[in-house]
Amino acid sequence: MILPNEVVLEEAGKLLEEGREVVLTPLGNSMLPFIHGGQDEVTLKAKPHVEVGDIVLARLPGPRYVLHRVVDRNRSLLTLMGDGNIRGTESCTRDDVMGTVTSINGVPPGDGMMWRYLRPFRRLILAVYRRMI
Numbered sequence: 001m002i003l004p005n006e007v008v009l010e011e012a013g014k015l016l017e018e019g020r021e022v023v024l025t026p027l028g029n030s031m032l033p034f035i036h037g038g039q040d041e042v043t044l045k046a047k048p049h050v051e052v053g054d055i056v057l058a059r060l061p062g063p064r065y066v067l068h069r070v071v072d073r074n075r076s077l078l079t080l081m082g083d084g085n086i087r088g089t090e091s092c093t094r095d096d097v098m099g100t101v102t103s104i105n106g107v108p109p110g111d112g113m114m115w116r117y118l119r120p121f122r123r124l125i126l127a128v129y130r131r132m133i
Contacts (some may be wrong), residue, residue, distance in 0.1 A: 009057070009065045009098070016046045016099040024057075026067050030082030031055070033129050034112070035067070035104055042067065043106075044099035050078060053111030055101035058092045066090055067101070069112055083115055086122045 005027070012022045022044045028037040035042060035055075044057055054070050058080060068090065072079035078097070080090045101109050118125065 005065060006063060009059075012044070012057070013059070013098040016044060019046060021045050021102070022099060030084045031067060031069075032084035032126065034083050034109065034115075040105050042101045043103040045102050046098075047100040050094055050097055050100060051111075053113060053116075055109050055112075056080065057098045057101075058090070058096045059098055060090055060092055060096065065098075069116075071116060083112060084126060086119075086126070 008024075012024060015022050023041055024044065025039070025041050026035055026037055031037075042055075047054070050056060050070055050073070052070050052073050055067065056070060056078075057065065057067050058078075059065055066080060066082070068080035068082045070078050071081045071089065076093050076095075078092050078094065080092065081088070103109065115122075
C-alpha cells in the first residue's frame with residue numbers, strides 16, 4: 001500500500017510530539033550527496049533546541065514538508081537549504097520543525113559546516129558527483 005507523503009508525515013509528526021523516534025526513507029535528491037532519496041533511512045527525534053547545521057523535518061505552508069539543513073537562525077526564524085541545492089532556501093519558525101535527524105543509515109549526520117562553506121562550488125561538485133553515481 002502506498003500512502004501520500006502528507007499522511008505519513010503527519011503521523012510521523014504525532015509520534016515525534018509524543019517523544020518517539022521515527023525512521024523514514026526520504027524522497028527526492030535535495031539532500032545529495034548526504035541523503036539519497038528512496039535509498040537512505042533517516043532517524044528523527046524531537047529536539048528542544050535547533051542549531052545551524054541540524055537537518056530538520058519542517059512543515060511549510062501548503063502544507064508542504066522538507067527535510068533540509070538549517071543554514072541560518074535569526075531568533076525564532078530558521079532558514080533551510082537542501083545540501084543538494086545550489087540556491088533557494090525556505091524559511092520557517094521553530095514551531096514548524098517536527099523533528100531533527102539524529103542518524104542517516106545509523107551514522108550521526110554531522111553539522112555540514114565544510115559543505116556550507118563550499119556553497120559557491122556546489123554546482124561543480126554536484127555535477128561531478130551525479131556523473132559518478
